[in-house]
Amino acid sequence: MSNNHTDDTPTEQESTESESESPEFETRAIHAGQEPDPATGAVMPPIHTSSTFAQDGPGEDRGYEYARTGNPTRTTLEANLAALEGGAHGRAFASGMAAINTVLNLLESGDHVVTGDDIYGGTHRLFRQVYEDYDLSFSFVDTTDPAAVRAAVGPDTELVWVETPTNPLLRVNDIAALADIAHANDALCAVDNTFATPYLQRPLEHGADIVSHSLTKYIGGHSDVVGGALVTDDSHLDERFGFYQNSVGATPDPFACFLVLRGVKTLPVRMDRHCENASTLARRLQDHPDVSTVYYPGLETHSAHDLAAAQMDDFGGMVSFELDASIDQTATFVSETELFTLAESLGGVESLIEQPATMTHAAIPREERLEAGLTDGLVRASVGVESVEDLWADVEQAIATALA
Numbered sequence: 001m002s003n004n005h006t007d008d009t010p011t012e013q014e015s016t017e018s019e020s021e022s023p024e025f026e027t028r029a030i031h032a033g034q035e036p037d038p039a040t041g042a043v044m045p046p047i048h049t050s051s052t053f054a055q056d057g058p059g060e061d062r063g064y065e066y067a068r069t070g071n072p073t074r075t076t077l078e079a080n081l082a083a084l085e086g087g088a089h090g091r092a093f094a095s096g097m098a099a100i101n102t103v104l105n106l107l108e109s110g111d112h113v114v115t116g117d118d119i120y121g122g123t124h125r126l127f128r129q130v131y132e133d134y135d136l137s138f139s140f141v142d143t144t145d146p147a148a149v150r151a152a153v154g155p156d157t158e159l160v161w162v163e164t165p166t167n168p169l170l171r172v173n174d175i176a177a178l179a180d181i182a183h184a185n186d187a188l189c190a191v192d193n194t195f196a197t198p199y200l201q202r203p204l205e206h207g208a209d210i211v212s213h214s215l216t217k218y219i220g221g222h223s224d225v226v227g228g229a230l231v232t233d234d235s236h237l238d239e240r241f242g243f244y245q246n247s248v249g250a251t252p253d254p255f256a257c258f259l260v261l262r263g264v265k266t267l268p269v270r271m272d273r274h275c276e277n278a279s280t281l282a283r284r285l286q287d288h289p290d291v292s293t294v295y296y297p298g299l300e301t302h303s304a305h306d307l308a309a310a311q312m313d314d315f316g317g318m319v320s321f322e323l324d325a326s327i328d329q330t331a332t333f334v335s336e337t338e339l340f341t342l343a344e345s346l347g348g349v350e351s352l353i354e355q356p357a358t359m360t361h362a363a364i365p366r367e368e369r370l371e372a373g374l375t376d377g378l379v380r381a382s383v384g385v386e387s388v389e390d391l392w393a394d395v396e397q398a399i400a401t402a403l404a
């Protein structure tokens with residue numbers, strides 16, 4: 001690993017504030033990292049579009065030199081996200097993939113990574129189709145089974161990459177157990193917290209070293225911006241992330257930072273409604289005669305309900321379910337919904353629906369897909385914040401039409 005833990009000169013101070021002294025999550029979402037602009041009193045953080053910053057003398061800057069290296073709007077977002085994850089340091093990126101790529105930048109050829117067999121498709125592609133060419137190796141295992149992870153970890157393992165809940169089957173992984181396994185081998189544990197958001201789950205509290213986000217989803221929340229972030233308590237890691245922001249340049253522009261900052265203020269109220277609506281739909285789907293299985297960590301029947309209840313504050317807005325239907329009938333179902341828009345992605349205020357077999361996971365050969373539990377009748381819904389009665393009526397009418 002190129003990440004040098006012996007260099008002992010952190011550029012930023014570790015947060016010394018204890019958890020109990022900091023304001024509640026809802027307050028931090030709105031205020032952390034931001035104060036009325038000292039120059040004008042503007043209540044909302046200005047969008048600083050300048051690419052360069054005047055220096056008071058050669059090498060005497062006021063904290064900013066060049067906008068790839070640092071930008072005040074980005075700094076505000078980074079401080080806000082760090083506060084929400086309960087971490088000391090935040091870094092924002094041009095996309096979730098750019099954030100994940102930055103974690104991989106810490107590794108060097110010969111290093112080994114252990115990760116889940118059902119991780120986000122873009123992450124799988126980055127690992128297999130980009131980094132295997134740089135002589136990194138990856139083991140894709142069932143991360144719900146800590147013994148399988150322990151068995152896959154070896155002397156070259158430098159990173160355990162965890163997603164929870166996973167996509168599309170909403171499996172739940174035990175962050176503390178997986179972080180312990182990583183640390184026993186002097187490896188890092190990174191958690192992609194995109195599905196849960198820091199409102200529902202804070203991986204650093206469970207021992208993770210790095211939290212990764214696609215801000216494009218719930219944190220942005222309005223399907224109108226692409227972004228990513230990393231949060232850590234480790235100032236050496238944060239320094240490396242800053243180095244890669246500057247060296248690689250996959251940083252977000254100030255307009256994107258502004259949109260995420262605007263979205264994040266309502267994250268708690270949106271997530272409350274996402275969870276409430278998803279839970280209601282999951283329960284009603286469970287009772288529907290044409291639905292054979294419902295995947296939602298909030299259901300007592302979910303295989304890891306107790307772990308989810310311990311690790312998360314609520315169960316999120318994603319619901320997957322299996323229609324007792326053919327691949328064509330299921331395709332008809334997702335096409336017949338009117339409020340649920342047929343689209344990939346998730347986490348916006350509006351409800352989205354998709355069929356993994358023909359959309360997000362269509363590239364996987366059918367045999368393999370079925371083995372992974374991704375059946376022809378599987379449907380994934382990102383439940384929005386609309387009226388739950390309207391959403392349910394939409395699901396019912398589309399099932400009736402598809403199975404008529």
Ligand SMILES: *Cc1c(COP(=O)(O)O)cnc(C)c1O
Nearest residue numbers: 095096097120192194214216227
């Ligand atoms: C969308 C997503 C990503 C990638 O984020 P982008 O912002 O699209 O680059 C990574 N992980 C998960 C879990 C996602 O849902």
